[in-house]
Amino acid sequence: MAPGKKPKLAVWKFASCDGCQLSLLDCEDELLAIADAVHIANFPEASRAVVAGPYDVSLVEGSITTPHDAERIHKIRRASRLLIVIGACATAGGIQALRNFSDVREYTSIVYAHPEYIESLGKSTPIADHVFVDFELRGCPISKEQLLETVSALLNGRKPQIPAHSVCMECKRKGNVCVMVSQGIPCLGPVTQAGCGALCPSYNRGCFGCFGPKATPNPESLAAWFEKTGLSKEDIKRRFRGFNAFAEPFRKLSEAYEK
Numbered sequence: 292m293a294p295g296k297k298p299k300l301a302v303w304k305f306a307s308c309d310g311c312q313l314s315l316l317d318c319e320d321e322l323l324a325i326a327d328a329v330h331i332a333n334f335p336e337a338s339r340a341v342v343a344g345p346y347d348v349s350l351v352e353g354s355i356t357t358p359h360d361a362e363r364i365h366k367i368r369r370a371s372r373l374l375i376v377i378g379a380c381a382t383a384g385g386i387q388a389l390r391n392f393s394d395v396r397e398y399t400s401i402v403y404a405h406p407e408y409i410e411s412l413g414k415s416t417p418i419a420d421h422v423f424v425d426f427e428l429r430g431c432p433i434s435k436e437q438l439l440e441t442v443s444a445l446l447n448g449r450k451p452q453i454p455a456h457s458v459c460m461e462c463k464r465k466g467n468v469c470v471m472v473s474q475g476i477p478c479l480g481p482v483t484q485a486g487c488g489a490l491c492p493s494y495n496r497g498c499f500g501c502f503g504p505k506a507t508p509n510p511e512s513l514a515a516w517f518e519k520t521g522l523s524k525e526d527i528k529r530r531f532r533g534f535n536a537f538a539e540p541f542r543k544l545s546e547a548y549e550k
Contacts, residue, residue: 298347298446301333303367305353305360306387306415310432311378312336312352318435325439328446344370348445354380354387354415361412361421368422375441376418379431379534383503386431388415388537392549415537426451429502431534434486454485455506458498461489470497475520477530482508482540503535510544524548 302312316322316336332342349371355361368374379385390398391414399406418424428437437453444451454460458480462469470476470492478497480489484505491498504510510531517527528548531541 297328297330299332299342299344300329300348300350300442301344301346301367301371302331302336302350303333303352304335305351305364305381305418306356307353307378307380307385309336309352311381311428311430314377314432314435314438315350318439321435321439325442329442346371348373348375348442351376351381351418352378354384354417355421356387356412356415357410358412359410364418364421373425373445374418374422375426375428375445376424377428377433377438379429379501379503380415381418382427382429382538383535384415384417384537386534386536389532390415391537392532392545417537428453429484429535430486431501434488437486456485457481457505457508458483458485458487458489458492458502461485461487462492465489465493467492470495471516477517477520477522477526479513479530482510482513499533500531500541501534503538504540508540510540511547514544514548 302315304312313336318325330342331337332346349367351364351367351374355364376382380387384391395411395413396406399409399411403409426441428441440453441451462480467489471478476497478492479500480492480498482504483498483500484502486502514527517530528545531545535541536545
């Protein structure tokens with residue numbers, strides 16, 4: 292990139308709900324600073340204007356679910372110096388990856404009058420299954436604070452400081468009483484990466500695992516604790532089949548309880 296030239300930023304959408312793109316718009320006042328520091332070349336949620344690549348940074352939301360998606364992500368990768376995937380869909384296949392545990396053809400035959408017109412891959416897969424990814428932001432949706440940290444780090448040539456510890460650490464910092472220990476409420480906090488600010492436990496609910504598995508999780512141990520509290524194998528399987536069902540640690544655990 293030429294000295295003094297604003298880096299070119301592009302935002303791309305694949306199979307998703309657009310929630311992670313909206314997190315960028317939710318930055319409000321900070322968005323003005325971002326817009327002043329970068330040239331937003333492609334951002335469908337904000338503008339119809341499209342500037343041709345190459346791009347210095349591409350933010351990619353959504354999972355790969357169709358043959359067309361699989362081709363398009365390679366084109367975006369070739370046009371991007373840095374490719375950052377954002378959200379559970381892009382990092383783990385998303386809630387739509389629940390179809391990966393069944394036959395998608397059965398669904399299309401039930402839902403659509405003419406399923407032969409539906410072009411869909413057998414699985415919903417994360418972006419990293421198809422192209423090299425430089426960095427990933429977890430969450431459903433992502434944290435706007437983590438997004439701002441990542442963009443700021445990239446603009447200043449440093450590594451983003453994103454926590455890899457569990458939601459339990461966030462609970463301790465907020466002074467939350469553990470809902471599992473005190474009330475026996477099933478909670479995925481011990482195996483889930485921080486980033487949400489312990490939102491659900493702060494409202495007396497168990498964590499749903501929106502930010503996916505933390506570094507070196509131990510879902511087998513947590514599942515054994517769930518069994519001791521009386522959860523059935525089916526309930527335990529469902530606990531791990533949420534927004535990040537196809538993330539490897541959660542997937543392997545749920546498959547073990549399916550046998």
